[in-house]
Amino acid sequence: MNIGTGVPTSVREVAQLVQAHYPDTPLLETPLPAGDPLGGYAATRRMENVLGWKPKVTITEGVARYVKWLQNTPAAAPDWLRQEPTAA
Template identity: 55%
Template sequence: MVKPGSHSWMVAWFSARAALGLPLHLHGGGRQIRDLVHVDDVAEATVRSLIAPRAHNETLNVGTGTPTSVRTVADLVRERFPGTRVLDTPMPPGDPVGGYASPHRMISTLAWKPAITVADGVERYVRWLGKTPDAVPEWLQAERSASV
């Protein structure tokens, strides 16, 4: 689920930390931009690319075309875990400010676009995590124990 030191898995990482009462670290204040696509939409795009007549000759960006800041994701998680602290930390060297996909070719080729918003994705993940607390890795639980 969550990899130590990873820059991926943002919703899972923030949600697990918030569920444990740990602060969310926003490198560079969380102003980096990402194009977040829910795993269900990625799966849908994959299946559609297998059957779309033109897809076998195309390279497609699977994305929403919607820029979302890291801080926005942190704020969405904090809405579900009131009292979660945010710590602004320095931007690590080499951390990209980011960008977002141009989904025009994907939409044209697959006759489809992602449907799950970031807010809905966060809500789904937090609900799942509430039902599956063992999904929080032991090493992260240990961080909580060490900070108490």
């Protein structure tokens, strides 16, 4: 069963939403892996039918909530994620 918003959202869009909260974070763009589908997303009809539940939080709001939670709960992030990037 797919759990999601049912709204197509690219990795780039999510990365840009995160970057809005961390503007000094560079985004690394790479080519689309061979065989990756374009425009795919999780259909949520079964989730809605079986669970009787529909998502009410948008991707934008969900990212903002997660960022706030991470800021209030820094120990939740693994050590490697909290480290400053090293210069190449």
